[in-house]
Amino acid sequence: MIFKAYYQETKHQNPKREQTKSLYLEADDEVEARRLFETHTSYNLEFLQFLDEKHLAYEKEHADFSLTEFK
Known part of the structure; x- marks a missing residue:
């Protein structure tokens, strides 16, 4: 399953869109x-956010899609 994680780079400030x-x-x-x-x-x-097949296809086509691999 592929997930899209929305995040802020710091935990010490209020989140800003x-x-x-x-x-x-x-x-x-x-x-x-x-x-x-x-x-x-x-x-x-x-x-x-979980990405279903259609959403994943859209992200691959319209976004800077790159799967992050943690080691």
Whole structure:
């Protein structure tokens, strides 16, 4: 499953929509996706969105799609 994570780079300031960034990650479920994000980044996770087939196809076509791999 592919998830899109919306985040702020800092946890010490109020979130501002203009500073929201996103990354794509692969996980078996939402719980694992949250764990991966929190374990491997120090970012403030705003929202985690599951991408179904149609949404994923759209993101690949219209966004700067690159799957983030955590090691």
